Amino acid sequence: MGGTRWGERGAERGGARGLRAGAARRPARLFRCRRRSRRRRRRRRRAFRSAEGLGLRFLLLPPGLRLPVRPVSRCRWEPVSSSALSTMPPKKAGDGIKPPPIIGRFGTSLKIGVVGLPNVGKSTFFNVLTNSQASAENFPFCTIDPNESRVPVPDERFDFLCQYHKPASKIPAFLNVVDIAGLVKGAHNGQGLGNAFLSHISACDGIFHLTRAFEDDDITHVEGSVDPIRDIEIIHEELQLKDEEMIGPIIDKLEKVAVRGGDKKLKPEYDIMCKVKSWVTDQKKPVRFCHDWNDKEIEVLNKHLFLTSKPMVYLVNLSEKDYIRKKNKWLIKIKEWVDKYDPGALVIPFSGALELKLQELSAEERQKYLEANMTQSALPKIIKAGFAALQLEYFFTAGPDEVRAWTIRKGTKAPQAAGKIHTDFEKGFIMAEVMKYEDFKEEGSENAVKAAGKYRQQGRNYIVEDGDIIFFKFNTPQQPKKK
Structure with a gap:
């Protein structure tokens, strides 16, 4: 008993305080x-x-x-419930909103290709657009290898900031344009070097679909007559058939590995490609026409870069006379066709002959000619439309040293936009001080914008908008210590 613990003794005695x-x-x-x-x-x-x-x-x-x-x-x-205490405060409008996924390559160095039948004015358009000297002759396939150049994006906002700050350096945004050889009927089967030319289109991210709507006996047409509706349908059919040809081997390979081989990781990709085949091959619809692709499906689509997934801007090449008077028998028919078969796409008329003439005039003579004919160049509108079709936009950094437009994809958040300037800006991102161009122009200065309460401090979830003027704050990442 001498070695017995108190708890045990209490338990033996049946005391109320006894332990087990x-x-x-x-x-x-x-x-x-x-x-x-x-x-x-x-x-x-x-x-x-x-x-x-x-x-x-x-x-x-x-x-x-x-x-x-x-x-x-x-x-x-x-009393307040525990669920009420754990509830987070509501997010501000626009914070954390996930932008819709985009079909196509990631990045900002995207290209738009000039596509159409031979002898419709593609090389002439490319030359006047980019101020280049690519070969433009009156015979089919004068262009074999693609010509590539870039053109600055015209923007009155950029011009205003340059005029205000008078910077030592001015860097606008640029659009990369590729002149691709003409396609003919049967190009998907290799007709007229079609396979090579279609591969050039695959390397682009968007399409300027150029069609001819002017009569000229001196300029031959590969189909023997001018019919822009027929020409548009030929190009669409070739792109569609090439995609159908691409899908077959992809599905066969996935079926061998995922279905017969039992690879569960590739089974979702196989199912997605079957859905793509149903859409493209069975329903005969371009990939970009389906608006129900989810993130995973778009991830698979972006691995293959189908031709019909690329955004398209329709350019109608008119004679100088028709463009100035704004009349052409084909324009209404083309617009009706596009609204029916490619709803939402832009149709922009222009005149390659007029643009070539304007390029040869001096700035003063060009202005007088345009005023006398009450018309204007269509090139600025075309450049902006191509830039927007690629889902690109830009923000500004502006000061006495430099005014610059930084190209980003739509839906880019502030840290990633800062990373376009320098990777350290993204790694050490603190905040983005943002003012809208319209507010800056209206108030007249940065201090006035601040005084008006229109100068914003935005965090990591802020989605940068086109034309924002931004000053980034960041911490310089510490370098690892050398041993």
């Missing part, structure tokens, strides 16, 4: 902690009763955290 056999004796400090806890609860109840008398509401909070109290009607105290 073999249990360790409870330390005295545990009972002291419980007494202190009871005293704290009594003090809190007294505080609540006092607060209720004063018309105040209290919340139980973790130690060290305090919230301001507010008056309420003099009534009984209403």
Whole structure:
């Protein structure tokens, strides 16, 4: 009995305080902690009763955290549920909104190709658009290898910022344009070097679909007559058939590995490609016409870069006379066809002959000619339309040293936009100080924008908008110490 613990003796005696056999004796400090806890609860109840008398509401909070109290009607105290305490505050409008996924290559160095039948004015258009000297002759396939150049995107906002700051360096946004050889009927089967030319289209991210709507006996047409509707349908058919030809081997390979081979990781991709085949081959619809692709499906589509997934802008090449008077028998028919078979796509008329003439004039003579004929060049509109079709936009950094337009994809968040300037800006991103171009122009200066309360500090979830003027704040990442 001398070695028996108190708890065991208590249990043997049947005492109320006895512990179960073999249990360790409870330390005295545990009972002291419980007494202190009871005293704290009594003090809190007294505080609540006092607060209720004063018309105040209290919340139980973790130690060290305090919230301001507010008056309420003099009534009984209403407890707050734990779910209400755990609820996060509502997000600001626009914060954390996920942009819709985009079909196509990632990045900002995207290209748009000039596509059409031979002898419709593609090389002439490319030359006047980019101020290049690509071969443009009156015979089919004068272009074999693609010509590539870039053209600055005209923007009055950029011009205004340059005029205001008078910077030492001016860097606008650029659109990369590729002149691709003409396609003919049967190109998907290799007719007229079609396979090579279609591969050039595959390397682009968007299409300027150029068609001819002018009569000229001196310029031959591969189909023997001018019919822009027929020409548009030929190009669409060739792109569609090439995609159908691409899908077959892809599905066969996936079926061999995912279905017969039992590779579960590739089974979702196989199912997605079957859906693409149903859409393109069975329903005869371009990939871009389906608006129900989810993120995973678009991820698979972006691996293969189908020709019919590329955005398209329709350019109608008119004679100088028709363009100036804004009349042509084909324009209405082309617009009706596009609205029916490619809804939402832009149709832009222009005149290659007029643009070539304007290019040869001096700036003063060009202005006089345009004013005399009450017309204007279509090139600025075409460049902006191509830039927007690629889902590109830009923000500005502006100051006396440099005014620059930084190209980004639509839906880019502030840290990634900062990374376009330097990777350290993205890694150490703190905030983006943003003002809208319209506010800057209206108020007249940065200080005036701040005084008007229109200068915003945006965090990581801010989606950069086209034309934002941004100043980024960041921490320089610390370099690892050398051993």
